[in-house]
Amino acid sequence: xxxxxxxxxxxxxxxxxxxxxxxxxxxxxxxxxxxxxxxxxxxxxxxxxxxxxxxxxxxxxxxxxxxxxxxxxxxxxxxxxxxxxxxxxxxxxxxxxxxxxxxxxxxxxxxxxxxxxxxxxxxxxxxxxxxxxxxxxxxxxxxxxxxxxxxxxxxxxxxxxxxxxxxxxxxxxxxxxxxxxxxxxxxxxxxxxxxxxxxxxxxxxxxxxxxxxxxxxxxxxxxxxxxxxxxxxxxxxxxxxxxxxxxxxxxxxxxxxxxxxxxxxxxxxxxxxxxxxxxxxxxxxxxxxxxxxxxxxxxxxxxxxxxxxxxxxxxxxxxxxxxxxxxxxxxxxxxxxxxxxxxxxxxxxxx
Amino acid sequence: xxxxxxxxxxxxxxxxxxxxxxxxxxxxxxxxxxxxxxxxxxxxxxxxxxxxxxxxxxxxxxxxxxxxxxxxxxxxxxxxxxxxxxxxxxxxxxxxxxxxxxxxxxxxxxxxxxxxxxxxxxxxxxxxxxxxxxxxxxxxxxxxxxxxxxxxxxxxxxxxxxxxxxxxxxxxxxxxxxxxxxxxxxxxxxxxxxxxxxxxxxxxxxxxxxxxxxxxxxxxxxxxxxxxxxxxxxxxxxxxxxxxxxxxxxxxxxxxxxxxxxxxxxxxxxxxxxxxxxxxxxxxxxxxxxxxxxxxxxxxxxxxxxxxxxxxxxxxxxxxxxxxxxxxxxxxxxxxxxxxxxxxxxxxxxx
Ligand SMILES: CC(C)[C@H](C(=O)O)[C@@H](O)C(=O)O
Ligand SMILES: CC(C)[C@H](C(=O)O)[C@@H](O)C(=O)O
Numbered sequence: 001x002x003x004x005x006x007x008x009x010x011x012x013x014x015x016x017x018x019x020x021x022x023x024x025x026x027x028x029x030x031x032x033x034x035x036x037x038x039x040x041x042x043x044x045x046x047x048x049x050x051x052x053x054x055x056x057x058x059x060x061x062x063x064x065x066x067x068x069x070x071x072x073x074x075x076x077x078x079x080x081x082x083x084x085x086x087x088x089x090x091x092x093x094x095x096x097x098x099x100x101x102x103x104x105x106x107x108x109x110x111x112x113x114x115x116x117x118x119x120x121x122x123x124x125x126x127x128x129x130x131x132x133x134x135x136x137x138x139x140x141x142x143x144x145x146x147x148x149x150x151x152x153x154x155x156x157x158x159x160x161x162x163x164x165x166x167x168x169x170x171x172x173x174x175x176x177x178x179x180x181x182x183x184x185x186x187x188x189x190x191x192x193x194x195x196x197x198x199x200x201x202x203x204x205x206x207x208x209x210x211x212x213x214x215x216x217x218x219x220x221x222x223x224x225x226x227x228x229x230x231x232x233x234x235x236x237x238x239x240x241x242x243x244x245x246x247x248x249x250x251x252x253x254x255x256x257x258x259x260x261x262x263x264x265x266x267x268x269x270x271x272x273x274x275x276x277x278x279x280x281x282x283x284x285x286x287x288x289x290x291x292x293x294x295x296x297x298x299x300x301x302x303x304x305x306x307x308x309x310x311x312x313x314x315x316x317x318x319x320x321x322x323x324x325x326x327x328x329x330x331x332x333x334x335x336x337x338x339x340x341x342x343x344x345x346x347x348x349x350x351x
Numbered sequence: 352x353x354x355x356x357x358x359x360x361x362x363x364x365x366x367x368x369x370x371x372x373x374x375x376x377x378x379x380x381x382x383x384x385x386x387x388x389x390x391x392x393x394x395x396x397x398x399x400x401x402x403x404x405x406x407x408x409x410x411x412x413x414x415x416x417x418x419x420x421x422x423x424x425x426x427x428x429x430x431x432x433x434x435x436x437x438x439x440x441x442x443x444x445x446x447x448x449x450x451x452x453x454x455x456x457x458x459x460x461x462x463x464x465x466x467x468x469x470x471x472x473x474x475x476x477x478x479x480x481x482x483x484x485x486x487x488x489x490x491x492x493x494x495x496x497x498x499x500x501x502x503x504x505x506x507x508x509x510x511x512x513x514x515x516x517x518x519x520x521x522x523x524x525x526x527x528x529x530x531x532x533x534x535x536x537x538x539x540x541x542x543x544x545x546x547x548x549x550x551x552x553x554x555x556x557x558x559x560x561x562x563x564x565x566x567x568x569x570x571x572x573x574x575x576x577x578x579x580x581x582x583x584x585x586x587x588x589x590x591x592x593x594x595x596x597x598x599x600x601x602x603x604x605x606x607x608x609x610x611x612x613x614x615x616x617x618x619x620x621x622x623x624x625x626x627x628x629x630x631x632x633x634x635x636x637x638x639x640x641x642x643x644x645x646x647x648x649x650x651x652x653x654x655x656x657x658x659x660x661x662x663x664x665x666x667x668x669x670x671x672x673x674x675x676x677x678x679x680x681x682x683x684x685x686x687x688x689x690x691x692x693x694x695x696x697x698x699x700x701x702x
């Protein structure tokens with residue numbers, strides 16, 4: 001198969017700008033490798049609310065369901081954040097999309113680039129050589145449990161619920177990834193307080209025997225929040241539930257000093273969604289300064305997912321070439337920098 | 352009033368060793384300032400389980416209820432952590448004590464010591480001058496909501512519930528603290544996903560008018576986990592719910608590079624509990640290497656709470672004197688160091 005249907009959801013803030021560079025890259029890839037990518041665009045987030053009233057219009061969902069993979073920009077708009085009464089929010093679009101496509105595993109690789117190590121808020125000897133893969137459960141837990149606010153606003157609740165069968169697939173995935181790497185898996189939970197965490201721990205224990213070559217370690221989330229900064233090199237593969245994963249993976253993203261480089265993949269049984277982790281970054285919108293590399297490396301994860309290994313490797317090589325030659329945006333070099341589209345074109349040309 | 356009843360709960364791991372130094376300090380204080388402290392000891396945690404089967408024996412609770420303040424060591428034992436089926440756990444003792452005493456506000460001051468700044472995993476320019484006060488809600492939320500595990504272990508849930516009246520007292524407290532400081536309050540929540548977070552945001556908004564001189568800011572917990580490392584100086588006072596507070600305050604504790612120095616206070620309407628944040632640290636138990644300063648500075652917070660301001664100031668001055676003169680344990684100076692009890696005696700003698 002050399003023909004792929006790609007749903008493209010640029011979304012809010014700098015989403016459209018960085019996704020445009022990913023498309024440029026895919027055009028270069030299709031020329032170099034003779035694949036065909038067919039792009040269908042869809043609205044999502046604040047953009048979709050303002051045009052249709054719905055953060056995930058039915059049409060967008062259809063486009064995604066019919067696609068082989070989804071390229072995603074960003075979501076979120078500050079005008080909604082300070083209004084706790086808003087009934088419709090941009091984030092609902094992304095949450096619903098994750099659920100509808102069954103994207104149960106959010107995967108974030110974290111590496112340090114030696115040429116950028118000075119940008120980190122952490123000291124060089126702490127972070128040098130860090131290489132972590134985080135697996136966050138993405139379609140259950142407190143995000144998707146029942147929610148309730150009493151009509152007079154006197155109280156509210158959110159239910160964190162997990163079924164064993166929701167835990168198993170992502171834990172298997174994480175164990176298998178650990179087998180391909182340094183053979184260590186850390187489950188992050190709060191098993192000294194939460195029943196759901198104890199269920200995670202038990203489920204991991206039960207299947208650990210199938211992965212005897214992997215060392216399984218448990219860590220409380222509060223301790224993990226410290227250890228990630230004190231000694232990030234101790235981690236290989238991390239697996240955790242939805243809410244803890246949200247916090248821990250964002251915390252971990254500061255280690256390398258270059259959030260604008262970090263990609264993510266959200267994988268399900270039948271589809272995958274690929275998204276830079278930096279979010280909508282509204283302050284930078286329209287200025288041509290957004291770093292397109294996170295979106296471009298997310299595109300490389302999409303190529304992995306589509307099993308286009310040669311193309312994925314070529315793309316990563318091109319990105320490293322650009323970074324080594326300091327062909328980067330202003331977040332990485334405030335003295336000499338290039339625009340979003342210049343960096344995208346440089347990488348595309350190298351391919 | 353110059354006579355105080357102090358409940359002393361040394362607990363597990365290094366708890367007894369560091370609490371012993373706090374008692375030494377209080378003896379020095381009572382000599383210097385002519386106060387009388389009457390100590391009553393109680394069992395709690397793993398220690399209490401092994402002796403009574405109960406992590407919080409009724410007798411301990413009584414001692415605490417009759418006291419003016421509680422000095423607490425640490426809780427937790429690794430033998431319980433890898434056993435998700437254990438019905439009785441050390442942590443239950445602390446959680447029940449917090450609830451029974453109504454200790455709704457956990458307060459953690461975070462400062463960097465200039466003589467120790469090199470110990471931080473973060474770069475000096477990032478952290479220099481950091482001065483944060485964290486207020487964590489301590490007796491509600493997912494910690495105390497209903498919990499359930501289906502009997503075959505097929506699923507489990509934990510309910511995060513908040514009433515407006517549980518949120519108000521700690522938010523007022525945090526606003527008032529901000530008024531005494533740099534007049535900025537940050538609410539950390541996940542209002543783009545959780546109903547309880549939206550209730551927190553609304554409640555803060557509602558009373559903000561009473562504190563017009565304080566700037567109120569909202570931050571999502573995932574972003575906060577990044578911002579604490581990227582730019583900790585942006586924070587003055589932080590207020591947040593129980594679970595987020597557990598994670599965020601432990602994460603923040605790494606900033607100064609000396610977790611062994613950090614105290615905490617847990618305050619209620621009628622009692623206060625004072626505890627070092629480092630936990631039971633079982634690997635160090637009985638070796639005489641535990642840093643007593645966090646426990647001693649928690650004792651200073653107890654003196655604040657008892658409105659013994661002169662004594663509290665003298666105690667803090669003595670601690671700073673010890674640190675400046677490098678009279679510290681091995682975690683702070685691996686070349687020349689003193690034992691737990693030597694450091695405690697040095698500080699006591701100075702008083
Ligand atoms: C936008 C928000 C709902 C989302 C989340 O919390 O999952 C984001 O923070 C993320 O991590 O993708
Ligand atoms: C021991 C544990 C239950 C406790 C908590 O999570 O509250 C501890 O981590 C703390 O922060 O005091």
